[in-house]
Amino acid sequence: MSDIRVLVVEDDPRTAEAHGAYVGRLHGFVLAGVAGTAAEARRRLREAARAGERIHLVLMDFSLPDGDGLSLCGELRASGLVVDVIAVTAERGLDAVRRAVAVGVVQYLIKPFGFPAFADKLEAYAAYVERMSRPVSALSQAEVDTAFSALRTSNAAGLPKGLAPQTLAAVEALLAAAPAALSATEVAAEIGLSRVTARRYLEFLAEGGVARRGQRHGGKGRPETEYARE
Structure with missing residues (x-):
C-alpha cells in the first residue's frame, strides 16, 4: 500500500x-x-x-x-x-x-x-x-x-475496549446539557445506542467521578438508575 x-x-x-x-x-x-x-x-x-x-x-x-x-x-x-x-x-x-x-x-x-x-x-x-x-x-x-x-476500536488511554472516545464525549455532553438526570434508556434513545451500550458509557463516567448515580422512583417495578453530570 x-x-x-x-x-x-x-x-x-x-x-x-x-x-x-x-x-x-x-x-x-x-x-x-x-x-x-x-x-x-x-x-x-x-x-x-x-x-x-x-x-x-x-x-x-x-x-x-x-x-x-x-x-x-x-x-x-x-x-x-x-x-x-x-x-x-x-x-x-x-x-x-x-x-x-x-x-x-x-x-x-x-x-x-x-x-x-x-x-x-x-x-x-x-x-x-x-x-x-x-x-x-x-x-x-x-x-x-x-x-x-x-x-x-481505537481507544484513548484508560478507556476500556469497545468504548469509543467520540461516543463518550457525546454522552458526557448530553449529560452536561440535560436539565435533569437521565437514564440509560433515555441516553440510548437520544444518541442512537442500545440501552446496554449506553449504560456502559454512563457507568464509566460514574466510576471516573464525571457523573453521579441516582435512583428514580415512581414507576412500577424496581427503581431505575439515573445519571447526572457532576
Missing part, C-alpha cells in the same frame, strides 16, 4: 506544525501540506486532484478564520471529492459530534492530546484503508465489519 497523504487544516501555526511533525513520525503517512483556512484547504485539495497527487486524509479543525471545518467537510462530500476526514478539535458538544457523523468524519480526536493518542487514531485509520484496499470486487459482511471495526 502506498503512503497515505495527509493535509493538516489548522489555523494555529504552532498547533499545525506539531500535527505535521506527528504525521512525519508515523510509518506509512506523508504530510501533503498544511492549510490555515478553509479557502486554502479547498485550493490544496483541488490542486492535488488535478495533479494526480490525491490527498487521502484531512486532519480537520472545526474553527477556521473563514468558516467552520464541519461545513467544509459537507462541501467536500457534496462535491464528490473522495477524501477521508479525522476531526482534530476542542469542540466536544453533542451537536458538533452529530454533525461530524452526518458529514462522514471517520474519527474524532479531541484536543488537547499527545502523540500516543494521535498515533492510535491514524494507525487505526491505516488499518481500515488496508482492509478496504484488497484487490477484490466485493467484500463479505464479515470483511466489511472487520474493516469498520478498525476505526471503532
